[in-house]
Amino acid sequence: MIKDAVFVFSNALLSYRFRNDHPFNQMRIQLTLDLLQSLNAIHEKDILKPRIATDDELYLIHDPDYVKAIKLASEGNLKASIAESYGIGTEDTPIFPHMHDASALIVGGTLTAVDAVMTREAKHALHLGGGLHHGFRGKASGFCIYNDSSIAIQYIQKKYNARVLYIDTDAHHGDGVQWAFYDNEQVCTFSIHETGRYLFPGTGNINEWGVGKGYGYSFNIPLDAFTEDDSWLECYIEAVKHIAAYFKPDVIVTQNGADAHYYDPLTHLSATMKIYQEIPKLAHEIAHQYCNGKWIAVGGGGYDIWRVVPRAWSFIWLEMTNRSSNLTTIPSEWIEKWQKNAPFSLPKDWKDPSNLYPKIPRKQEISEKNRNTLNRLLHFIEQR
Numbered sequence: 038m039i040k041d042a043v044f045v046f047s048n049a050l051l052s053y054r055f056r057n058d059h060p061f062n063q064m065r066i067q068l069t070l071d072l073l074q075s076l077n078a079i080h081e082k083d084i085l086k087p088r089i090a091t092d093d094e095l096y097l098i099h100d101p102d103y104v105k106a107i108k109l110a111s112e113g114n115l116k117a118s119i120a121e122s123y124g125i126g127t128e129d130t131p132i133f134p135h136m137h138d139a140s141a142l143i144v145g146g147t148l149t150a151v152d153a154v155m156t157r158e159a160k161h162a163l164h165l166g167g168g169l170h171h172g173f174r175g176k177a178s179g180f181c182i183y184n185d186s187s188i189a190i191q192y193i194q195k196k197y198n199a200r201v202l203y204i205d206t207d208a209h210h211g212d213g214v215q216w217a218f219y220d221n222e223q224v225c226t227f228s229i230h231e232t233g234r235y236l237f238p239g240t241g242n243i244n245e246w247g248v249g250k251g252y253g254y255s256f257n258i259p260l261d262a263f264t265e266d267d268s269w270l271e272c273y274i275e276a277v278k279h280i281a282a283y284f285k286p287d288v289i290v291t292q293n294g295a296d297a298h299y300y301d302p303l304t305h306l307s308a309t310m311k312i313y314q315e316i317p318k319l320a321h322e323i324a325h326q327y328c329n330g331k332w333i334a335v336g337g338g339g340y341d342i343w344r345v346v347p348r349a350w351s352f353i354w355l356e357m358t359n360r361s362s363n364l365t366t367i368p369s370e371w372i373e374k375w376q377k378n379a380p381f382s383l384p385k386d387w388k389d390p391s392n393l394y395p396k397i398p399r400k401q402e403i404s405e406k407n408r409n410t411l412n413r414l415l416h417f418i419e420q421r
Contacts, residue, residue: 039157039158039159039160040083040158040159040160041159041160041161041357041358041359042083042159042160042161042162042163042354042357042358043083043084043085043150043153043158043159043161043162043163044070044079044083044084044085044162044163044354045084045085045086045087045146045147045149045150045153045162045163045164045165045166046066046070046084046085046086046087046146046164046165046166047086047087048067049087049139049142050063050066050087050142050143050146050166051063051064051066051067052135052138052139052142053139053140053142053143053166054133054139055130055131055133055180056131056133059131059180060180060302060303060340061180061340062340062342063166064342065165065336065339065342065346065347065350066165066166066336066350068342068343068346068347068375069165069346069347069350069351071347071371071374071375072347072348072351072367072368072371073351073354073355075368075370075371076351076355076360076368078351078354078355078358078360079354079358085149085150085153085162086149087142087143087145087146087149087164087166088142088145088146088148088149089138089141089142089145090141090142090144090145090148090183090188092104094144094145094148094188094192095141095144095183095188097188097191097192097195098172098174098183098184098187098188098191098217099172099174099175099183099184099188100174100175102175103123103174103175103176104137106119106120106123106125107123107125107136107137107140107177107182107183108137110123110125110126110132110136110137111132111134111135111136111137111138113132113134115132120132123175123176123177124173124176124177124178125177125182127177129178129179129180130177130178130179130180130181130182136182140182140183141183142166143166143167143169143183143185144167144183144185144188144189146164146166146167146185147164147166147167147185147186147188147189147333147335148185148188148189148192149162149164150162150163150164150167150189150333150334150335151189151192151193151333154288154331154332154333155193155196155197155199155288155331160324160330160331160332160357161321161324161330161331161332161333161334161357162332162333162334163334163335163353163354163357164333164334164335164336165293165335165336165350166335166336167185167186167189167335167336167337168185168186168207168292168293168294168335168336168337168338169181169182169183169184169185169186169337170184170186170187170205170207170209170211170212170213170214170292170294170337171184171209171211171212171213171238172184172187172213173213173216174217178212178213178238179209179237179238181213184213184214184217185335186203186211186213186214186290186292186335187213187214187217187218189290189333189335190203190214190217190218190224190290191217193288193290194223194224197288199286199287199288199331200223200224200225200284200285200286200287200288201223201224201225201286201287201288201289201290202225202227202280202281202284202286202288202289202290202323202327203218203224203225203226203227203289203290203291203292204227204277204289204290204291204292204320205226205227205228205229205230205291205292205294205337206229206273206291206292206293206294206297206312206316207228207230207292207293207294207296207297207337207338208230208231208236208294208296208297208301208303208304208306208338209230209231209236209237209238209294209296209304209338210228210230210233210238210239210240210241210257210259211226211228211230211241211292212238212240212241214226214292215228215240215241215245215255215257218251218254218255219247219248219251219255220247220248220249220250220251221250221251221254222250222251222253222254224251224254225254225255225256225280225284225286226254226255226256227256227257227258227276227277227280228241228256228257228258229257229258229260229269229272229273229276230257230258230259230260230297231259231260231262231264231297231304231305231306232259232260232261232262233259234259235262235305236304236305241257241259242257242259243257243258243259243410243413243414245257246417253417253421254284256276256280256414257414258272258273258276258407258410258411258414259410260272260306260407260410261403261406261407262305262306262403263305263306263307263397263399263403264297264306264307264308264403264404264407265307265308265397265400265403265404266308266309266311266312267404268403268404268407268408269297269306269308269312269407270311270312270315271404271407271408271411272407272408272410272411273312273315273316273319274315274319275411275415276411276414276415277319277320277323278319278323279414279415279418280418281323281326281327283418283421285327286327286328287327287328287331288324288328288331288332288333289320289323289324289327289328289331289332289333290333290334290335291316291317291320291332291333291334291335292335292336292337293316293317293334293335293336293337293349293350293353294336294337294338294339295313295336295337295338295339295345295346295349295350296337296338296339296340297312298310298313298339298341298345298349299393299394300341300344300345301338301339301340301341301345302340302341303338303340307394307397309388309389309393310345310348310349310352310387310388310389311388311389313348313349313352314352314361314388316352316353317334317352317353317356317357317361318356318361320332320334320356321356321357332357334353334357336350341381343375343379343380343381343383344381344383344384348367348384348387364387365386365387366385366386366387367383367384367385367386367387371383372385
């Protein structure tokens with residue numbers, strides 16, 4: 038019997054850790070898993086251990102010289118000047134011991150999720166350790182060393198010959214994945230993110246449509262800063278429905294960065310938990326409508342690891358396993374367990390209060406700008 042979903046995890050995934058004060062903290066995976074366990078929503082039989090990706094698998098996207106450099110850096114044997122040319126040893130992506138092994142395990146975890154879905158062990162798979170969407174062929178970027186999503190998509194194409202729809206809801210543009218498949222008509226990428234006018238990596242404009250055979254298979258919605266739930270969801274829902282109908286994928290891969298939330302310290306959007314309830318619902322619907330259920334979900338950004346990420350990521354698993362309804366209060370045992378470690382008061386409810394933040398003065402203007410961007414995307418699809 039095919040499982041509804043599998044959850045890829047081992048404690049070794051927590052070893053992807055740059056330094057104690059770095060905003061990218063994989064402890065958020067443990068917090069999410071513990072929250073799901075406190076709901077009795079996940080069990081040992083649901084968990085798959087990740088494997089380490091082979092060098093050949095890393096080479097599906099990354100240059101061998103780059104992989105060699107990461108290995109040398111992991112052992113403290115790479116000159117600082119050379120490291121910088123590969124995007125490591127920087128403020129964003131510092132070198133840490135055993136960096137290669139930790140990064141290759143993340144890639145292997147995403148490939149574990151892919152194989153579980155593509156061999157029909159499960160309809161859906163969730164690997165919250167993945168989603169490192171900024172990595173390039175020969176350069177690390179934005180906390181990302183190896184780009185597990187790009188490797189997974191290339192792996193799906195080569196091993197399973199499937200058309201992949203990649204949906205990225207991180208507040209930062211999914212640049213590494215987009216550029217990896219910018220000329221590929223068998224991969225359709227969609228990223229909805231804060232405009233690059235204000236936020237790293239500065240790309241993801243509406244007119245980035247792809248090139249060559251890939252023209253018409255790259256889509257972006259750059260949202261204005263301070264975008265709120267209703268405008269965010271209007272753009273996401275309309276765009277995804279039209280893109281899926283246009284592309285008709287065999288499998289979907291979703292990147293689920295949780296940094297569009299108002300609390301996130303690195304971005305300037307004003308979303309609440311409302312969008313994180315809706316994101317996986319539509320992904321689930323699209324997967325069953327076009328892909329016989331085949332849906333691989335990974336993590337991504339999300340830098341308020343206490344108040345935002347555990348709730349947001351729990352919604353993905355709860356949707357995958359058809360348990361997403363009737364959620365009200367956060368289990369008290371989870372709050373009691375983690376409150377002593379948290380720098381904030383942990384949320385008591387799954388939803389955010391209506392007065393989470395002050396009224397946004399430009400709400401109508403922001404919504405209209407976003408709607409115009411959405412309409413440009415829909416018009417482009419109609420003309421195809």
